Amino acid sequence: MGRWWGAVLAMDRGLQDVDAVVAVPLHPKKQKQRGYNQEALLGQSIAEALHTQYRDDVLLRAHYTKGQEDGE
Numbered sequence: 001m002g003r004w005w006g007a008v009l010a011m012d013r014g015l016q017d018v019d020a021v022v023a024v025p026l027h028p029k030k031q032k033q034r035g036y037n038q039e040a041l042l043g044q045s046i047a048e049a050l051h052t053q054y055r056d057d058v059l060l061r062a063h064y065t066k067g068q069e070d071g072e
Contacts, residue, residue: 003048005046020055
């Protein structure tokens, strides 16, 4: 999915000079529950297609919030 979406975005001339793809992180508790971060996999693929860097150290998730799978 990330490779496909990255290829679509790479065709957009407005995205030719993107400095980085920035991750919106999971709360550590949520990542521990899942065992992985699907956003990271998607973001890395998109950054690769755009020939730019992937950054997961820019934002910090400070609060845990329930997700759709938690009945919200």
